[in-house]
């Protein structure tokens with residue numbers, strides 16, 4: 339990073355992030371910093387660059403749409419919007435979609451939809467769960483350090499231990515609008531509950547008339563080897579939210595809901611959401627994922643096998659390793675040796691590479707990560 343950018347950032351940008359490196363270019367599963375150093379990217383913009391960096395089909399779709407229409411607002415039918423909604427309904431097996439500009443906003447929409455359709459106000463979510471940083475999505479996000487400075491928040495939310503169905507059954511009642519759950523907790527560091535957890539949540543929600551809202555912002559769009567991680571469990575949610583991997587880095591989020599759950603006229607909206615460029619990028623992204631999705635489980639297994647001496651856990655290309663206090667040091671050593679990895683919460687090393695990562699890149703990354711961990 340040039341001294342100039344560092345100085346400008348320190349002087350003019352709010353210091354909400356801790357960072358040292360400047361990434362200036364990407365292609366496939368590689369990125370380059372401003373010193374010309376090359377890295378295999380096992381962070382992928384935090385599970386965003388699902389098709390790799392600057393995939394030609396995505397670049398082409400964005401450029402092509404940009405030449406015709408960049409924005410027109412939701413006052414009119416928007417090019418690519420209904421086509422993308424149809425795709426997402428097909429992928430999720432649900433009924434109708436609504437777009438947003440981010441994961442947090444998708445969850446905001448889910449909160450509003452649950453409240454307006456159930457007529458109830460309260461939510462239940464899980465310890466270590468993450469659903470975003472806007473006021474509503476933060477209210478259902480557990481981490482006290484990021485939530486408590488902003489209290490009181492709305493909606494009211496009760497947190498129970500992830501995986502604890504008895505505790506869940508005790509707090510979900512006739513006033514509960516919805517239960518927010520990640521199929522695998524991502525920001526927490528790739529925590530995977532037993533599959534029957536989700537059947538249990540479904541039953542508890544059905545008994546109380548509460549909605550089961552599955553946050554697939556990080557786990558969705560092929561990350562775990564299926565379009566949605568909840569599809570590994572056979573459980574059908576009421577609402578699914580998506581964002582990160584949906585458009586290869588172009589900002590977009592979505593909520594998709596079952597039959598009978600929809601916003602009526604004027605109940606929700608957004609100036610930018612579901613715009614022509616975002617939907618073009620998402621459609622192109624889905625086209626690429628359709629091709630690579632069958633290979634994701636084997637790629638994930640190759641990673642897991644390579645890292646097996648360090649007890650990795652994961653599903654598809656979403657892998658976590660408990661490292662503890664050494665995690666930041668491991669992250670630094672990996673970067674020095676040309677592999678980007680990321681420390682999620684509680685010393686959990688997280689690997690969320692592009693779905694297009696090659697076997698050779700996996701083997702190289704595994705070698706560097708193993709050496710850093712040893």
Ligand SMILES: *Cc1c(COP(=O)(O)O)cnc(C)c1O
Nearest residue numbers: 440441442468469470524555556
């Ligand atoms: C990242 C994330 C969000 C928030 O998405 P933003 O686009 O950062 O608002 C919500 N839920 C989960 C599970 C996430 O991983």
